[in-house]
Amino acid sequence: MNPKVLETGTRMARRHPRKTLQLSVFAIRRRKAILMVVNSARRATELGSTVKQAAGDRKVQSETSAAMSSLMLAGKRARQVGVAHAPGDKKVAVQLHRAGRHASKALVAARRPRRGHRVVRTTTIVTGAGALGGAAYAGWRVYDRPAAPPYEPAHSLSTVDAQAPDEAAPPSTEEIPTDQNPA
Numbered sequence: 570m571n572p573k574v575l576e577t578g579t580r581m582a583r584r585h586p587r588k589t590l591q592l593s594v595f596a597i598r599r600r601k602a603i604l605m606v607v608n609s610a611r612r613a614t615e616l617g618s619t620v621k622q623a624a625g626d627r628k629v630q631s632e633t634s635a636a637m638s639s640l641m642l643a644g645k646r647a648r649q650v651g652v653a654h655a656p657g658d659k660k661v662a663v664q665l666h667r668a669g670r671h672a673s674k675a676l677v678a679a680r681r682p683r684r685g686h687r688v689v690r691t692t693t694i695v696t697g698a699g700a701l702g703g704a705a706y707a708g709w710r711v712y713d714r715p716a717a718p719p720y721e722p723a724h725s726l727s728t729v730d731a732q733a734p735d736e737a738a739p740p741s742t743e744e745i746p747t748d749q750n751p752a
Contacts, residue, residue, distance in 0.1 A: 623679035632675035639668035
């Protein structure tokens, strides 16, 4: 709760305890009505943001403008033919029908706004998925390899003869030609 409201309320309760008690009894007896008012106020604030969003939508603006234009034409025609003959006039009926169609389209556009920048969103999603897959593969490759042997200094290699053949290697099956110059 707002601290300023709470502070003012407690000050009023301290100064006027009998009025505070009467107000509390009043609120308890009419709690359903108070809750309805609170819920209505909450819904009104939510709808206010929706209305602001819809008012900024160009589709809603154009359809509302077309509906108002059709209503103005229907009113103008009704004044021309007279109030008594307006309900039977076909031009008035056509303009009212157009106005209803445009108003309906405006309402649908306000309730379900179209999502913009579809290509940009799709490209962003595909790029993000590709980057995530690449990172996952790179991580898998890094953590899948066995750990590298620790670095050994060069002085430990002096005990191994580099010219001696490796005893663990299998003997060679290929014959080495001895005659290099066939003349």
